[in-house]
Amino acid sequence: MAHRTEALFRDDAYQKTAEAEVVAINDRGGILLDRTIFYATSGGQPGDIGMFERTDGGRIAIAATITGETKDEIIHVPAPEQALPAVGERLKLLIDWERRHLLMRMHSACHLLTVVCPFPITGAAVAEDDSRVDFDIPDAGFSKEDVTARLMELVRADHPIFTRLITDEELAANPGLVKSKNVRPPVGTGKIRLVCIGDNGAIDSQPCGGTHVKSTGEVGEIHIGKIEKKGRENRRFRIRFGPMPAN
Numbered sequence: 001m002a003h004r005t006e007a008l009f010r011d012d013a014y015q016k017t018a019e020a021e022v023v024a025i026n027d028r029g030g031i032l033l034d035r036t037i038f039y040a041t042s043g044g045q046p047g048d049i050g051m052f053e054r055t056d057g058g059r060i061a062i063a064a065t066i067t068g069e070t071k072d073e074i075i076h077v078p079a080p081e082q083a084l085p086a087v088g089e090r091l092k093l094l095i096d097w098e099r100r101h102l103l104m105r106m107h108s109a110c111h112l113l114t115v116v117c118p119f120p121i122t123g124a125a126v127a128e129d130d131s132r133v134d135f136d137i138p139d140a141g142f143s144k145e146d147v148t149a150r151l152m153e154l155v156r157a158d159h160p161i162f163t164r165l166i167t168d169e170e171l172a173a174n175p176g177l178v179k180s181k182n183v184r185p186p187v188g189t190g191k192i193r194l195v196c197i198g199d200n201g202a203i204d205s206q207p208c209g210g211t212h213v214k215s216t217g218e219v220g221e222i223h224i225g226k227i228e229k230k231g232r233e234n235r236r237f238r239i240r241f242g243p244m245p246a247n
């Protein structure tokens with residue numbers, strides 16, 4: 001039976017350490033805990049890496065975090081050659097915060113891009129230094145410079161970013177909230193998590209389980225590195241940190 005891990009990062013994306021208890025080791029050596037701050041790969045955002053500290057001071061390096069049988073079952077994958085903890089053992093969890101914060105800034109930047117380019121999303125991948133969002137647009141008609149300028153307007157305005165839970169019925173009544181062309185948020189659990197930007201979500205609200213910064217200003221300086229043509233009706237936008245390089 002799938003285990004249900006309490007996902008602390010859903011309520012507080014800024015928690016860098018926590019204590020947890022080992023509830024199981026799976027047949028591949030993956031570590032399951034009662035609760036975790038480690039985000040598990042999903043929705044285009046890679047899972048966390050980091051460290052578990054044992055009470056004797058020993059350390060277990062975590063190389064990946066993934067979901068198991070269900071999205072609520074979180075599996076921490078140790079790096080090779082790590083000693084495994086015992087079931088019932090208490091551990092101190094430490095995520096690689098520097099990397100996670102870059103991913104949070106990038107994930108929020110991807111949402112800002114969907115505000116500037118309000119077209120159906122066909123794919124997305126968040127990474128530490130180069131993220132991409134694919135849109136279903138026959139002709140881009142966008143320049144890197146214009147999109148960058150509009151993104152930076154949203155960053156400089158320092159709009160709040162927050163999460164809100166809605167019911168399946170509220171989502172059904174507001175189909176426009178779903179921006180993905182092919183991926184539907186899971187319904188049937190009763191609650192859907194929205195990531196909202198701006199006062200009362202005035203700038204944007206969309207279903208997302210990822211971790212985000214708390215205001216658009218925290219995204220920092222970003223630019224569109226490239227707009228690529230991927231098929232007749234697909235354009236891939238690449239977001240990078242820092243100012244747009246001079247030609």
Ligand SMILES: [Zn+2]
Pocket residue numbers: 043107111195207208209210
């Ligand atoms: Zn998202």
